[in-house]
Amino acid sequence: MAAVIQGDKCSFYDCNFLSYQDTLCDFQGRHYFSQFWIEGGVDFIFGQAASLYEGCTLNSILIDEGPSWFTAHAKVNLSAPGGFVFKNCYLTGSGNMYLGRAWNQYSTVLFYQTIMSSLIVPLGWDSWQQVINGFHT
Template identity: 40%
Template sequence: MRGKGRGRTTIVWSENSEDSYRSATFKCEAPHFVAYGISFKNEAPTGIAYTSQNQSVAAFVGGDKAAFYHCGFFSSHNTLFDSKGRHYYHNCYIQGSIDFIFGHGQSIYHECEIFVIANKRHEIQGSITAHSRQSTKENSGFVFVKGKVYGIGDVYLGRANGAYSRVVFANTYFSRTVIPQGWTNWSHSGSTGNLHQAEYKCHGPGSASTNRATWSKQLTDKEAAPFLSLNFIKGKEWLPEWFF
């Protein structure tokens, strides 16, 4: 699918639901899907937590080997359901307030802008990611490389939505919108020993690691290397050759 630019071509819907899949404006479940220059938007108002009006997903991505270039994803919360499969996002814009990139996906977000909007559901603190990895046998994880996190609301980089939740931010700019603790284990009552919530050479006023969650990691060059390569999603097997 090819649009005329994320500011000019938009697929819009407006639905809240207790079911993330049902509420999604756009659903992608086919393998080898590519989108270029399109915005996906769910304009439903912010849902009430713990009620049926809770999810308002802009895009559900559940097919393997999906790529999005210069696309936009807009919602008040639960914006991008990166459900499962290997995915690549390049120069995309993602906006939300609570768990707005979530799922079991194995994905690289390269040079993406993440914009935090004010959280209107004050009983829950906002978080960018909620990754759902459940065991070491799963290769999934969200990796953000050379991007930018900024906005108008306070936010965690991620919350653990599984005992082996895995998220890495590398070479990313953090504005003061990032909470000093950085990460939260909210909703995960078990051990934090298997969580992989990590940062590598990030910069900006929100990147100070002094008060970070005790289980979060500041990676060494060697530890970060597997996440900085397209091998993390076996990208050389399916992304266009011109990319390399």
């Protein structure tokens, strides 16, 4: 994990976060990311914050595994604030990637005017499934 953001109204400009799994924990609060490079392989942007990512590059470094996920948002209920918005961003890199998977029932992620390379799995989204005693929940 490269960073955990828990404050409110945090802003980041022209930064790089590099890791493999769980690169950026956008945990809670309202945040703004501009001209950002975020690199990872598994759920590399996750949390329950309400954040705008503008002009950012999400770069997958997934090699042979997969498919994997760019995002895992965790909105806990319908009235809770939160969601990730990606505006004028680029999704690139290697491997096969879903746009994201819902961490909770009300997860919210929006990609707007975003360029997506061919690494995106055509289904786009995946459900989060936990295995408990051999059963999917």
